[in-house]
Amino acid sequence: GAVVSQHPSWVICKSGTSVKIECRSLDFQATTMFWYRQFPKQSLMLMATSNEGSKATYEQGVEKDKFLINHASLTLSTLTVTSAHPEDSSFYICSANHQRGPSTDTQYFGPGTRLTVL
Amino acid sequence: AQSVTQPDIHITVSEGASLELRCNYSYGATPYLFWYVQSPGQGLQLLLKYFSGDTLVQGIKGFEAEFKRSQSSFNLRKPSVHWSDAAEYFCAVGPSNDYKLSFGAGTTVTVRA
Numbered sequence: 705g706a707v708v709s710q711h712p713s714w715v716i717c718k719s720g721t722s723v724k725i726e727c728r729s730l731d732f733q734a735t736t737m738f739w740y741r742q743f744p745k746q747s748l749m750l751m752a753t754s755n756e757g758s759k760a761t762y763e764q765g766v767e768k769d770k771f772l773i774n775h776a777s778l779t780l781s782t783l784t785v786t787s788a789h790p791e792d793s794s795f796y797i798c799s800a801n802h803q804r805g806p807s808t809d810t811q812y813f814g815p816g817t818r819l820t821v822l
Numbered sequence: 823a824q825s826v827t828q829p830d831i832h833i834t835v836s837e838g839a840s841l842e843l844r845c846n847y848s849y850g851a852t853p854y855l856f857w858y859v860q861s862p863g864q865g866l867q868l869l870l871k872y873f874s875g876d877t878l879v880q881g882i883k884g885f886e887a888e889f890k891r892s893q894s895s896f897n898l899r900k901p902s903v904h905w906s907d908a909a910e911y912f913c914a915v916g917p918s919n920d921y922k923l924s925f926g927a928g929t930t931v932t933v934r935a
Contacts (some may be wrong), residue, residue: 708865736921747912747925748866772835801921811921813858813866 707731708783708800710814717788718822725783725817727798731736734800738811739771742795754781795819824849826915828926833905836875836930836934843898845913856914856923857887866912872896882909908933 707730717723727737736755740748752762752773760773770792772784781800785792795818799811827846835841847853853867854873858866870881877889887898915924 710865737919738923747927750922750924753922799866810856810868810871811923812868813867816863817864 706802706810706812708798708812708814710796710798710817712817713815714818714820715787716820716822719789720787722784723788723819724788725788725796725798725819727781727783727800727814729779729800729812732800732802734759734781735778736801737775738799739773739781739783740797740799742816743807744795748797751783785819788819790821793819793821824853824915824917824924825849826913826924826926828913828929829913830929831927832930832932834932836918836933838902841898841900841903841905841907843911843913843931845896846894846925847896847913847915848894848916849917851917853890854916855887855889856916857885857896857898858912858914859883860910860912860923869898869911869913893918903931905933905935907931 709728711726739751741751742748751762751766752760754760754773754775756775756778762768775781795816797816799813825848829844856871857869860866868884870879872879872889880886885900889896910928912928914923916923
């Protein structure tokens with residue numbers, strides 16, 4: 705149980721285009737989903753916290769108009785990188801919490817999405 | 823503010839030898855502590871977690887970690903490593919009843935035959 709998927713796993717796009725990344729909890733309902741960014745050989749940096757049915761909470765320094773987050777249901781959150789530029793190239797990872805049960809304080813991570821902007 | 827320090831950037835260990843990865847945290851209250859493992863190009867897999875109770879916690883894949891409040895540490899150990907344990911290991915801390923995790927910089931483990 706507690707499987708989180710991401711789609712796509714790898715995307716290459718041209719500079720100036722927008723890219724949408726999906727994060728799904730496959731076998732549980734997630735009250736909260738998180739979006740992280742990871743640069744090569746570096747740790748994960750939290751970008752935003754996404755709660756179902758409400759606006760995402762962004763971390764300091766993260767442009768909310770550039771990284772649009774939608775959490776329309778308890779099993780799906782999307783991250784849209786708008787007008788992507790090469791500096792947005794990174795590994796984006798989402799995570800989700802169980803809505804209920806003994807594992808409410810554990811985040812389950814998706815496999816990540818590698819974004820390359822040309 | 824919460825933070826995590828993993829002092830060792832890279833550790834090389836022989837297959838069958840023991841492994842210990844260090845993690846020190848800074849947090850003002852009782853922390854929630856986690857160890858995650860990441861294989862190349864993959865997401866993170868939870869190895870173990872500590873919230874309260876017994877300070878020695880057992881995880882998957884034969885890993886264990888010990889919470890030492892006096893030292894603000896949560897070191898990860900494995901008695902005998904396997905080649906498949908080669909990966910990146912992250913220690914993370916979060917406040918109780920909140921899920922915002924802060925991650926350490928990670929430790930890369932290389933296993934030699």
